Amino acid sequence: METATPTPAPTRRRLGAEVLIVLGLSLGQNAVYAIVRIIERYLAEPAIGQQTTTLNPSRASINYIDLTYQILHIVFALVPVALALFLLSSHGRSWVRTLGLNRDGRPWWRDLTWGLGLATAIGLPGLAVYAVGRAIGQTVRVNTSGLPDAWWAAVILLASAAVAGLLEEVIVVGYLVTRLRELRWGVAATIMASSLLRGTYHLYQGWPMALGNVAMGVVFSLIYLRTGRLGPLIIAHWTIDAVSFIGPELLPPDWIDAINAN
Secondary structure: OOOOOOOOOOOHHHHHHHHHHHHHOOHHHHHHHHHHHHHHHHHOOOOHHHOEEEOOEOOOOOHHHHHHHHHHHHHHHOHHHHHHHHHHOHHHOOHHHHOOOOOOOOOHHHHHHHHHHHHHHHHHHHHHHHHHHHHOOOOOEEEOOEOOOOOOHHHHHHHHHHHHHHHHHHHHHHHHHHHHHHOOOOHHHHHHHHHHHHHHOOHHHOHHHHHHHHHHHHHHHHHHHHHOOOHHHHHHHHHHHHHHHHHHHHOOHHHHHHHHOO
16 A cells, blocks of 8 residues: 655745745736836926826726626736635645734634724724825826716625735735745735835835835834734725725715825
8 A cells, every 4th residue: 555755845935936936927927017007107298296097997888898807807806816816826835824814713803893993093094194105196096987877886896805914914924924924935025015005006006105105115024923823914904905996986976185185
């Protein structure tokens, strides 16, 4: 009877290549495009403070074709997340336990409470950073939705917020921090790598928003390293984005104009 031969642990060189591939297929690619985009914004006319970017744009002029594209975009955006989880589950490991997404005897509401509290602590200063960036003319005007006035728009916006929370926190914190620690990076270097990546792929909004996201990255990475739990970070990110995407539809137009004033 043949006995199974244990699969050897990957070498540091192989782990490093794996990290580059995962980032190249996901947020590392976004970071490169964002760098080129910010250069373009400063070279183009009008000035960056008078430029606009639209999150969640419409993708077709026909209603149900647009909805189909939106669903496809959401589904395929989750593929890098699936890849990262697959890689973290190699050699008999459980990605659920590795990322601290298991209950582990904790009440279900504890991660939820932590996440909502963290969303408040991060979201309000983030709004202030955006307002200041707009006031000094260094942040583009961000339209959080370009979707048509259709019955499915709010559902897509909430789903997009969930995808952003999963994609960024699983890849930039859960996966990257775990792999960098396995590559024997120090705590400070790991935190800075994760945080700088988060800031870089937000450069398309302007450098103030990039710096704000670096600060957010430092806080999130520290919390993950100290607690080993990714759930509160995903909840916090989803809450921040959900409020950002849906909020402008609910607030008085004068409030939105005041925030976007330049």
